[in-house]
Amino acid sequence: MAGLTDSAFRRLVKRHGGCGLVVTEMVSSEGLVRGIDRTLEYAGFTEEERPVAVQIFGGDPGKMALAAQVVERLGADAVDVNMGCPVPKVAKNQAGCSLMRDPERAAAIVRAMARAVAIPVTVKMRAGWDDREMNAPELAQRLEGAGASAVIVHGRTAAQAYSGRADWALIERVARAVAIPVYGNGDCVEPDEIVRRVRELGVAGVLVGRGALRNPWIFAQAAASAAGRPIPAVSAAERRGFLLDYIDLLLVERADEPADVSHVAGREHWVIGKLRALCTWYSRGLAGGSHLRVAVNHAESIARLRAEIAQFFSSPTRP
Template identity: 45%
Template sequence: MHLPEKLRVGTVDIEPSLVLAPMAGVTDSSFRRLIKELGSVGLIVTEFISVEGLTRGNLRTHRMMRFLPEERPISIQIFGYDESRMADAAVIVEESGADMVDINCGCPAKKVVKGGGGSSLLRDLPQLEKILRTIRRAVSIPVTMKIRIGWDDATINAVEVGRLIEDCGGDMVAIHGRTRVQGYSGEANWEVIAAVKQALSIPVVGCGDVTTPLKAIERLSETSVDGVMIGRGAISNPWIFRQTSELMEGVKPYEPPLSEKHRVLHRYYDLLRDELPEKALSGKLKQMCGYFTHGLEGGSRLRERVFRAQTISEVFDHIDGYFSLNACMVDPAPENLQSSCITSP
């Protein structure tokens, strides 16, 4: 069974070989620090950051780039089209002290694609090559890229793009197993990801539908990728990295009791207070509570009450009341913790 414990990207060691995916509106410093505290994530990636905002000195954009020492190793993801601005932004990333810079070549959002960035670059390989070569000349830190398998089913070109990244001096490629046209619908195609891994000598990290520790183990084993990137699965289950690492080691994975979920919601609030005003903080907390309570008895009623709450105090009245009332509940055994997938140490 192929279960890589670590990977090396340029001069940066990633151990374990598990990566927190960049997610707009989610992977801010508060969430990244929460994931790091819960353990066993090898690399975290920021939300995607506009090179236009960075290079024009936009304060809000520069705030998105801030990180704390405990978040290392960290990769800052940038998006854009113009190769000169992309290179200038990469220099700003390097000067910030980030461990690596990641180029977004996978975002399917219409606004990003309309500007020529994100997954639009999968249809413009000459421009993609300009961006890669210009950035590679501008910085000394590792340069990576996150892509999709293609624009649509008729133009799946991930192997070609992967080879281009390697030829231009890229240090790693992360691949989401869907096309741009798919967005987030349908299933991720890991066969294409496996083909890219076979074609390249630089590290290849797979992404898409890794929603449980068992699925992470299966993808590592079946495709021989160097690592897996986890996105949405980490929002509803921020312990997924720890659980996956434990499965890799043949140890029974940690099952967070309700009391731990309660504690983590309070901890997330504490981290948010360092970053956001109360109005924005409330929305983030409600979002996390929504993810946390899916599948729990009475969770839908709690979500309704939390989303209607007008103040942080009201939000926590509902949260604390729910967890206090259900303190003796036994969490349902999730599919990812089936004993059949656990091997002896």
């Protein structure tokens, strides 16, 4: 998830257990091919995150094939194509969700990539463009023919963006339409929902987005539930620890960059921005969560950020 599921976040999620594949934030095929530092940073991962897929976006089959080769050289376990992003900056360049309206181009991209690399090429798509064009089953068939190894379906249309509910009946139809594994995605926020959907809906697995930002323990909890064990509760100390560990990992990542010097924003500024982004989600569902959001949004230094987080989770009225 762009801006959120960076390598540090993914490592922490994996350390808490229960999580299989993780996927990087989407990265530009153009940026990968040109070797742009920031793009390569977004595509970066560590050994403890494996198995890991790098997700790329773009609309040009030749460039996507070259970008897939860069991903393969980076050592990723799979390369995933974004066919779901509705953000205009991506969609207007015949990439992201626009590819759902252009099956010819979508298939050409997958074919070129599958020929160019030995690692699996997977596709993340939506249910369709809008409620008149719910073509995920047909597109999945076409992409299977073009060499896709698996598809992930977010059960909303591009027109819906994030409104309404994900259509899991449609996801099931996709799973029945193709022989390759189909992974469902959308609205899994409770561990039991993950287990039920994997067991009952004929999908190979479930991908969790926002639910993991709110509750990075969701995978460990789902694994416990699947094994018939009680779902472990998460203590305030663990919740505090996650955020503090995240700060530490981010700081190490940019250790070679200067901290903020007078008016020049550097490492500290970047880490604070990352924490603000995560806490927008992480605070949801917590008693008094809005206090955490406000406190984090007002913190202007790492020391202040740490103190606010420690204070929020040590208050006896908080979870």
